[in-house]
Amino acid sequence: MTKTMCNYILFCLIAVSCNQESKLELKYDEATIKAVMQDLYVASSALKDVKEKDSLTILYKKQIEQIHKVKLSEVEKDISLLQQHPEKYNELHSAVRDSIAMAEKRMTNMAEGEDK
DSSP states (O other): OHHHHHHHHHHHHHHHHHHHHHOOOOSSOHHHHHHHHHHHHHHHHHTTTOSSOHHHHHHHHHHHHHHHTOOHHHHHHHHHHHHTSHHHHHHHHHHHHHHHHHHHHHHHHHHHHHHO
16 A cells, blocks of 8 residues: 555656646746737847947837836746747747738738839
8 A cells, every 4th residue: 555655646746746847937928928029029120230239229128128018038038938848939939920920011011002
């Protein structure tokens, strides 16, 4: 009986530790992280051809923090945690890319409509 009890306790410990590993303790929800990532990509793209980007980068980051009411250092920690769960991170990253692609398409369509 003690061997069975030891096996049961071992099983419970393994189950609990596996369950804890799969939980993500994020400071911000995934929708917020996604929105912040989108804005960071847009800001990065806007600065692509700018030579003196340091001050603009700081300004953009402050604006992103204000808009989303976040601290970028905390968002970066959340992204690092998500990267430890590749399936979840890839899903989020794909959603960000898709949203940016859709926004670019809308902007292109709007610009084409203005040309007519």
